[in-house]
Amino acid sequence: MSQRVIVTGGSGGIGAAIVERFVTDGARVAVLDRRAPAAEPASLFFSVDLRDPLDTRRAVGEAIAALGGIDVLVNCAGVFQHVSLLDITVDDWDLVLDINARATLVTMQAVAPVMLEARAGSIVNIASMAAKQGGGGEGHYAASKAAVVALTRAGAQEWGCHGVRVNAVCPGYVLTDMGADTRSDDDVRTWSAKSPLGRLGAPEDVAGVTHFLASPAGGYLTGQAINVTGGMIMH
Numbered sequence: 001m002s003q004r005v006i007v008t009g010g011s012g013g014i015g016a017a018i019v020e021r022f023v024t025d026g027a028r029v030a031v032l033d034r035r036a037p038a039a040e041p042a043s044l045f046f047s048v049d050l051r052d053p054l055d056t057r058r059a060v061g062e063a064i065a066a067l068g069g070i071d072v073l074v075n076c077a078g079v080f081q082h083v084s085l086l087d088i089t090v091d092d093w094d095l096v097l098d099i100n101a102r103a104t105l106v107t108m109q110a111v112a113p114v115m116l117e118a119r120a121g122s123i124v125n126i127a128s129m130a131a132k133q134g135g136g137g138e139g140h141y142a143a144s145k146a147a148v149v150a151l152t153r154a155g156a157q158e159w160g161c162h163g164v165r166v167n168a169v170c171p172g173y174v175l176t177d178m179g180a181d182t183r184s185d186d187d188v189r190t191w192s193a194k195s196p197l198g199r200l201g202a203p204e205d206v207a208g209v210t211h212f213l214a215s216p217a218g219g220y221l222t223g224q225a226i227n228v229t230g231g232m233i234m235h
């Protein structure tokens with residue numbers, strides 16, 4: 001049977017590549033996003049504001065019902081702000097933590113009963129290199145992604161004995177809409193030089209690793225936070 005997959009943030013840069021990767025493999029995919037996918041959808045679409053836990057549970061429930069179950073959850077939706085530590089407001093903190101971290105918990109809670117009952121399932125949370133190496137100007141973003149890694153490990157520890165695996169992917173710099181408003185050509189050159197491979201990541205780089213983690217080939221991996229950074233960080 002083809003995999004039944006939910007991808008949050010599947011209308012955006014990395015999320016759209018993840019959707020395409022699973023669809024190419026014959027999976028049935030439900031996208032949960034606040035905006036519709038730009039391309040002609042090869043997937044189901046459920047409009048949702050992931051900042052709202054009730055709306056999120058509603059959308060996950062509808063997606064599971066439409067798919068007839070769930071094998072894979074990919075939490076990819078996220079927001080980024082470039083703000084120095086002294087200038088982060090409580091509203092900034094709440095927005096970034098609500099969408100990046102709390103919504104990850106809520107979707108994990110929403111799919112877990114079905115996966116635990118089936119004694120099978122794989123969850124892949126898209127964190128960030130910032131979780132391991134939080135940089136200046138993104139303190140609240142780094143904190144939100146560290147929380148995503150912590151939730152990943154907690155899920156792996158609690159649900160592994162029921163056949164459910166939980167892993168995280170930590171991308172480096174990927175040229176998408178995210179951060180585009182504060183990104184200069186100089187930034188791109190500087191960041192590219194940080195990778196031994198001499199380039200930034202593509203959405204497909206993240207999609208390939210995400211797909212691998214959810215596949216049987218990744219069957220002995222759980223609780224991991226895998227860097228997809230072109231070697232910018234190695235721990």
Ligand SMILES: NC(=O)c1ccc[n+]([C@@H]2O[C@H](COP(=O)([O-])OP(=O)(O)OC[C@H]3O[C@@H](n4cnc5c(N)ncnc54)[C@H](O)[C@@H]3O)[C@@H](O)[C@H]2O)c1
Pocket residue numbers: 008009010011012013014015032033034035048049050051075076077078079080099126127128129170171172173174175176177178
């Ligand atoms: N682009 C990078 O350099 C980079 C690096 C490391 C990690 N990441 C992570 O990868 C993931 C995807 O990032 P991206 O670069 O594709 O970003 P993006 O901005 O291109 O896409 C993000 C998607 O999330 C959706 N989204 C945001 N808030 C939402 C909400 N409240 N409700 C529903 N949907 C919402 C957006 O509509 C969009 O489709 C994010 O979690 C991000 O933190 C990105």
